[in-house]
Amino acid sequence: MTYQALMFDIDGTLTNSQPAYTLVMRQVLQEYGIGFTAAQAQKTFPMAAEQAMAELGIPADQFDHFQARYEAVMADHYGDIQLYPGIETLFANLPQELKLGIVTSQRRNEMETGMQPHATVMSKLAVAISADDTPKRKPDPLPLLTALKRVNVAPDKALFIGDSLSDEQTAAAAGVDFGLAVWGMDPNAAHQRVAHRLNHPDDVLQLLK
Template identity: 30%
Template sequence: MLQAIIFDVDGTILDTEQAILQSLQRTLREETEKEYALDELRFALGIPGKDTLRQLNVDDLETVHQKWSAAVLDFSQEVSVFSNMEAVIQSLASKPLQLGIVTSKTRQEVTDEFDPFELSNYFTQIISASDTVQHKPHPEPLITCLELLQVAPEDAIYIGDSIYDLQCAKQAGVKFALALWGAKTTKGYEEADYVLQEPTDILTII
């Protein structure tokens, strides 16, 4: 019996693609003097920021990560809640379900980039990259959220838009629903239990 729905944030609740990519592009230009096309940086979507910088062989990881996190806020006008998502979350909150978040954002990034949209109060637990040793695609963040919600893996669904989200869910024993509005493709997501075309589709799986 479904007892919990757990959400990713970037690409699932919030349309953050342009803010993430443009701020990363600018930070890399300023800190490494290298110019990247936005398409070259698309791999960064859905994975922890430090993982992105490691893959780009950035030297001063901590400093550059802090500057990138600060730069994202300069592009806050590019960020929005996906259409109908707020109404869906409000509807879910009125049902006998617990809502949670498992995100690759740090706790500070959740405060700066998610809390302003005034959706945080709908979620019983918010697990950020600051709360666990291991990060997605490792199952620890999702298992931690389930333990705090006191919900068994088989009674939960994780909604996300990246391969890391899918792998995290599968390793945790949780059903996975693909947010197609963020992923934009079903290729590579053959193991998804549900493919959601738009946020209102979430209401059809509960």
């Protein structure tokens, strides 16, 4: 398969960030007198911040305060978030002519701070779309389509690699092939519209040969 662009989700695809997310959310929610189960962590992890807060019963007028607390607590845990094994090797070996990008539900500050230690990956990117860059979030196709427009690649010439049902729905809505990052996916998710099941980052390189 010939692709001109590869777009990646971050959480659960590039980085193994769910353990840190769960720890931080549990601490911040405790301040609100709200518990946080493993099932809730699994469900809210791929959501945009506002979606997760609404799901957990945080009033809309508290969203900004909650997000500020989340970012403050997470600042102490970014060092705990590591790239999945094989991601650095993947980015080092992808063809130079490919347009690479990130499409994430993280806010820009969160994305830039969290990915700052991973300069080898970030230096390869032609585009990075955060939750602050478009008025709609995944699974709406707008963030992915915006990224592709910025690198001047048609949807049918791109592959979006992610781990969640939200990522799958985003790709489908945008008319983009979806590559399931099996290494980070929810084991209970029932993915249905998958062009490629990628068990390890090395599989991306094999796909491009």
